[in-house]
Amino acid sequence: MQDEDLRVAVVGAGIMGGDHISRLTNKVSGARVVSVVEPDDGRAASALLTAPGARQRATIEDALGHDDIDAVIVANPGPFHEATLLPCLEAGIPTLCEKPLTPDSLGALRVMEAEQRAGRPLIQVGFMRRFDAEYRQLRELVQSGDAGALLALHCAHRNVATPPGYVESMLITDSVVHEIDVVAWLADEPITAVEVKKPRRNSRAPEGLREPQLVLLETASGVLADVEINVNCGFGYQVTTDAVFESALASIGRTTGITQWRDGRMIAAEHTTYTTRFEAAYDVEVQRWVDATRRGVIDGPTTWDGYLAAVVCEAALEAQASGRRVEVAYVDRPAFYAA
Numbered sequence: 001m002q003d004e005d006l007r008v009a010v011v012g013a014g015i016m017g018g019d020h021i022s023r024l025t026n027k028v029s030g031a032r033v034v035s036v037v038e039p040d041d042g043r044a045a046s047a048l049l050t051a052p053g054a055r056q057r058a059t060i061e062d063a064l065g066h067d068d069i070d071a072v073i074v075a076n077p078g079p080f081h082e083a084t085l086l087p088c089l090e091a092g093i094p095t096l097c098e099k100p101l102t103p104d105s106l107g108a109l110r111v112m113e114a115e116q117r118a119g120r121p122l123i124q125v126g127f128m129r130r131f132d133a134e135y136r137q138l139r140e141l142v143q144s145g146d147a148g149a150l151l152a153l154h155c156a157h158r159n160v161a162t163p164p165g166y167v168e169s170m171l172i173t174d175s176v177v178h179e180i181d182v183v184a185w186l187a188d189e190p191i192t193a194v195e196v197k198k199p200r201r202n203s204r205a206p207e208g209l210r211e212p213q214l215v216l217l218e219t220a221s222g223v224l225a226d227v228e229i230n231v232n233c234g235f236g237y238q239v240t241t242d243a244v245f246e247s248a249l250a251s252i253g254r255t256t257g258i259t260q261w262r263d264g265r266m267i268a269a270e271h272t273t274y275t276t277r278f279e280a281a282y283d284v285e286v287q288r289w290v291d292a293t294r295r296g297v298i299d300g301p302t303t304w305d306g307y308l309a310a311v312v313c314e315a316a317l318e319a320q321a322s323g324r325r326v327e328v329a330y331v332d333r334p335a336f337y338a339a
């Protein structure tokens with residue numbers, strides 16, 4: 001495909017789906033939204049306002065059966081991803097699937113099997129931090145060896161407040177899943193063990209939610225990443241990493257733009273949500289996905305990466321429940337997903 005726009009169906013028109021629909025319509029070149037798969041009529045109607053010419057469909061099967069679709073963005077909640085991806089794979093349609101690929105590793109394995117039956121890699125997973133400029137610079141620093149070996153990562157992942165329905169397991173499967181992916185990507189090796197510590201509870205957290213938590217991730221060569229997941233902090237949305245090397249310290253994620261010194265106070269604007277904090281990363285992710293899809297290739301995290309993250313999430317859930325250090329075991333990497 002060279003000259004015509006990629007015709008995209010977006011599944012789920014909530015926060016991320018709505019954001020991607022507007023991105024595809026207003027920012028990304030070479031693609032347009034033709035179907036919005038959304039059971040909620042109100043959400044579909046407002047999404048359609050930003051996608052001229054697109055139609056609402058109730059299910060992915062409905063969209064695949066009625067519309068001419070070249071590619072799909074999956075942005076419904078994680079538990080629905082497998083049921084959405086399987087018909088897309090069956091139809092040979094490339095997808096960008098928001099994280100997590102699936103909430104569990106068995107689901108991820110079923111998706112991998114279906115993708116292999118389809119004959120070529122078709123899925124990119126929405127781990128957008130890999131497209132963030134500072135994360136990319138940090139990875140280049142690790143790979144260059146200029147600062148010596150990477151020893152440790154101190155990661156903070158702070159959200160203003162949790163949405164309704166956010167439960168303790170989602171600290172791992174919904175939030176820390178980002179660090180689980182990006183720590184392995186930065187260190188360029190798999191995570192081999194995980195432990196979870198529970199400091200004093202923040203009384204701002206909804207009843208029944210025990211957080212913040214500290215998640216310790218160990219990689220194959222012994223890089224240790226500590227992740228503070230702290231999702232009702234009230235003060236802002238913050239994702240930072242301090243990387244300790246043998247002979248340097250590198251810090252990313254201090255995003256303050258303009259600062260103003262006024263009335264004896266220093267004022268600096270900060271983010272309150274991921275849609276602004278990672279806006280540039282999402283833009284790059286989706287543009288590159290469109291470009292790669294038009295060339296018939298994958299140019300980002302694969303189904304294999306989604307599987308690896310799902311396995312570590314399961315180990316982290318066990319560690320969260322037991323308080324023990326849990327080792328991680330993966331199936332062998334199929335040749336289909338050769339690095």
Ligand SMILES: NC(=O)C1=CN([C@@H]2O[C@H](COP(=O)(O)OP(=O)(O)OC[C@H]3O[C@@H](n4cnc5c(N)ncnc54)[C@H](O)[C@@H]3O)[C@@H](O)[C@H]2O)C=CC1
Binds near residue numbers: 043
């Ligand atoms: N990359 C990132 O930084 C972020 C990724 N996400 C991911 O994006 C996905 C969506 O999250 P949100 O937009 O926050 O959720 P949301 O709850 O705002 O929206 C989900 C939408 O999907 C619709 N839906 C439910 N079941 C459906 C089905 N079977 N088929 C089609 N639509 C269905 C719902 O009606 C709702 O409108 C999740 O996988 C989430 O983990 C979410 C936030 C940030």
Ligand SMILES: O=C1[C@@H](O)[C@H](O)[C@@H](O)[C@H](O)[C@H]1O
Binds near residue numbers: 159174176231274
């Ligand atoms: O993916 C995301 C949300 O689903 C999740 O709930 C947040 O904790 C993350 O910061 C955000 O990037």
